[in-house]
Every structure is written in C-alpha cells, then in structure tokens.
Amino acid sequence: MTRTVGIVGAGAAGVGAAYAFRDSDVDVTIFEKSRGVCGRAATRRRNDCRYDHGANYLKDADERTVELVEELGDDGLVAFDDPVWTFDAGGEVTESDRDPETKYTWEDGITQLAERLLARTDATVHRETRIERIQRGSGREHVDEDASGDRWYLVAADGEAHGPFDAVVLTPPAPQTAALLTETKWHSEHLPALREVVGAVRYRTVRSVMLHYPFEVDVPYYALVNTDGEHDIGWLSREECKRGHVPAGESLLVVQMAPHWSEEHYDDPLEETAETVAGKVAELVGDDRLAEFDWSDDQGWRYAQPNSGANEEILRRGEDDGLFFAGDWVGGEGRVHLALWNGVEVGERISAAF
Numbered sequence: 389m390t391r392t393v394g395i396v397g398a399g400a401a402g403v404g405a406a407y408a409f410r411d412s413d414v415d416v417t418i419f420e421k422s423r424g425v426c427g428r429a430a431t432r433r434r435n436d437c438r439y440d441h442g443a444n445y446l447k448d449a450d451e452r453t454v455e456l457v458e459e460l461g462d463d464g465l466v467a468f469d470d471p472v473w474t475f476d477a478g479g480e481v482t483e484s485d486r487d488p489e490t491k492y493t494w495e496d497g498i499t500q501l502a503e504r505l506l507a508r509t510d511a512t513v514h515r516e517t518r519i520e521r522i523q524r525g526s527g528r529e530h531v532d533e534d535a536s537g538d539r540w541y542l543v544a545a546d547g548e549a550h551g552p553f554d555a556v557v558l559t560p561p562a563p564q565t566a567a568l569l570t571e572t573k574w575h576s577e578h579l580p581a582l583r584e585v586v587g588a589v590r591y592r593t594v595r596s597v598m599l600h601y602p603f604e605v606d607v608p609y610y611a612l613v614n615t616d617g618e619h620d621i622g623w624l625s626r627e628e629c630k631r632g633h634v635p636a637g638e639s640l641l642v643v644q645m646a647p648h649w650s651e652e653h654y655d656d657p658l659e660e661t662a663e664t665v666a667g668k669v670a671e672l673v674g675d676d677r678l679a680e681f682d683w684s685d686d687q688g689w690r691y692a693q694p695n696s697g698a699n700e701e702i703l704r705r706g707e708d709d710g711l712f713f714a715g716d717w718v719g720g721e722g723r724v725h726l727a728l729w730n731g732v733e734v735g736e737r738i739s740a741a742f
C-alpha cells in the first residue's frame with residue numbers, strides 16, 4: 389500500500405520535508421495557506437522591481453547547502469558577495485573585517501528555492517488552504533467523531549478533511565503550530581507536553597519597509613546590520629546588488645526595523661511609517677537624499693525569527709504515532725538553510741520509519 393504524508397506549510401521546512409521523498413513512491417501532499425510558496429523567504433514584484441522582503445538570501449552555510457543550490461541549476465541563480473557592514477546604537481558604521489560570504493537568491497526571487505525544490509518532487513501542493521485542525525481517524529471512510537484510529541486527517545478552514553495520512557509534518561511558526569495543537573483531536577498522553585513546549589517558543593517581530601529611489605545609492609556595502617540591538621533599524625540592504633531585481637540607475641532599500649520599534653509601530657499606516665523610516669535611513673547612511681523616496685511598501689512579520697528552540701526530546705514523542713514537527717523554531721535559529729535541512733531530516737526520519 390502506498391504510504392501517505394501530509395505537510396502543513398510550504399516554507400523551507402515543509403518543502404525540505406517533501407524533497408526528502410523525491411526518489412520514493414510515498415504520496416506527499418502539502419497544504420499552504422498563502423498563494424505562494426517559500427513562507428518567510430518571500431518575494432514581491434512591483435514597478436519593474438523584485439524584492440525579497442522576508443529572508444534576504446540563503447547563505448553558503450555549509451557544503452550540502454552549496455551542493456543543493458548547484459543542483460537546482462544556475463539559470464537565474466544570483467550568487468553575490470558584496471559585504472555587510474555593521475553599525476551601533478549611535479549609528480556609527482564600521483567596515484566589516486570578515487571575508488564576505490557568498491549569498492544566494494534568484495533573479496525571480498528567493499521563492500525560487502521552494503519552486504525549484506518542489507519541481508523535483510511529485511508532491512501535490514494545495515495553495516490557499518489553511519489547516520485548522522488535525523485529527524486521528526481510522527481511514528476507512530471519514531474522520532471518526534471520537535478521533536480514534538491510527539491515521540491522520542488535516543481539516544481545512546472550509547471544513548474539508550484531507551487524508552488519511554500515515555504521517556503529518558507541522559511546519560508553521562511555533563505559535564501557529566501551537567494553535568493547531570490546541571485544535572488537535574488525538575488520544576495521547578504526549579499532547580499536553582507537546583502543547584507546552586511548542587507554545588513556549590517566542591519570536592521577534594519585524595516590520596520590513598521598502599523604499600525606492602529613482603537614483604542609485606552610492607555606498608560600498610550591500611547591507612548594514614545593527615550589532616547591539618539598540619538602534620531602531622535592525623538591518624538595511626540594497627536590493628539592486630541582486631542581479632535582475634532593480635532596473636539600472638535605481639535603488640530599492642529593504643529596511644528591517646528592530647523588534648522593539650516594530651512592535652510599537654506594527655499597525656501604523658505605511659505613509660507615515662515610510663517617512664519616519666526614510667529619515668532614519670538618511671541619517672544612518674549619511675545621505676540626505678534618502679529622506680525622500682518615490683514609492684514605498686511594507687510587510688509586517690509578527691513571527692519573524694525565533695528567540696529559542698523547543699525541547700527536541702519532547703517534540704519527538706509523537707513520532708511513533710506519525711506526528712512530526714519541522715521549522716526554524718525546532719533548532720531555535722531563524723535561518724532558511726536550517727529550516728530547510730530540519731525539514732529534510734524529518735522527511736528522512738519518516739522514510740526510515742515506513
């Protein structure tokens with residue numbers, strides 16, 4: 389009998405889990421609440437520009453990541469090594485003395501990571517499908533009312549029960565996974581501890597503000613990062629350093645505001661926020677022209693990056709029953725490659741168990 393796996397979320401972790409089954413006959417289905425794939429590694433298009441407004445790039449963290457990127461093909465691949473400099477609370481900029489690392493994205497944006505990985509699998513992806521509940525069932529007909537049975541169903545917002553699955557992988561950020569666990573019908577002694585460890589993971593909030601200029605910003609760095617966490621700006625980068633993202637002679641800055649600032653101004657209207665942010669950018673970069681942009685955009689990331697991980701021994705207690713977790717929060721660091729490899733490893737564990 390063909391084994392079935394249901395994955396909630398098509399971010400790096402969910403797609404990584406699906407990728408682990410690429411050479412098997414396991415039937416994999418992914419459910420993603422948004423229209424696009426790749427989650428917080430997100431790309432938007434506007435006015436001939438493309439910009440990665442969540443994760444900025446995938447870094448050449450280790451050999452397996454570099455090999456994987458190469459495997460995904462070099463058409464449209466953007467590998468760049470422009471430097472990241474630092475600044476402190478007072479806005480003093482310091483040239484980095486570290487060797488610049490290679491950073492990857494694609495001309496079509498960082499979402500290509502998920503698109504290309506998925507293209508190498510037979511996984512079915514249901515987009516715009518939010519899973520609201522997970523439940524045990526027998527798999528004979530429909531979800532059993534008493535949640536008995538030894539297979540899983542994923543119940544979507546429209547009430548449809550997808551399944552049955554032999555294993556499910558939950559990959560939303562921990563607070564959203566915790567919400568799913570609250571709605572889980574599963575007679576297991578492990579459920580209370582799982583709810584507790586997942587629910588305890590806290591995230592930093594980031595508001596990304598994009599500022600476009602009809603001229604090129606003339607600085608020697610790709611990005612500036614605040615190292616003491618005390619400045620209102622956490623990160624500022626030039627999207628034009630990525631081939632194919634910004635037309636020649638223009639500049640598009642991605643400004644990620646620090647968590648303390650982002651929480652306070654999360655719901656402020658874009659118009660006033662962009663002006664305030666542009667003023668701070670002009671001062672930090674030391675270029676008055678930057679106070680005036682010609683268009684702006686933004687994205688709030690309530691759960692941008694986890695502050696800590698979750699106890700893995702407890703997280704794995706559901707695995708005998710086919711309940712798995714993956715994502716950046718499992719390891720406790722918000723990095724695309726870590727989420728991706730965590731997903732791959734979970735997929736490999738499920739494969740081994742089948």
Ligand SMILES: Cc1cc2nc3c(=O)[nH]c(=O)nc-3n(C[C@H](O)[C@H](O)[C@H](O)COP(=O)(O)OP(=O)(O)OC[C@H]3O[C@@H](n4cnc5c(N)ncnc54)[C@H](O)[C@@H]3O)c2cc1C
Nearest residue numbers: 397399400401421427428443444519560715716722723724
């Ligand atoms: C502003 C910002 C900047 C960053 N910069 C970098 C960087 O430069 N480099 C780097 O390596 N990392 C960076 N990160 C972190 C990186 O983006 C994340 O660590 C990584 O993308 C997490 O992947 P994931 O698969 O664990 O989660 P996600 O990408 O969050 O994927 C989870 C998916 O689940 C979906 N989902 C949630 N709930 C449901 C549901 N109920 N039903 C169906 N689908 C659901 C979501 O829509 C999402 O697509 C940044 C993040 C942010 C926000």
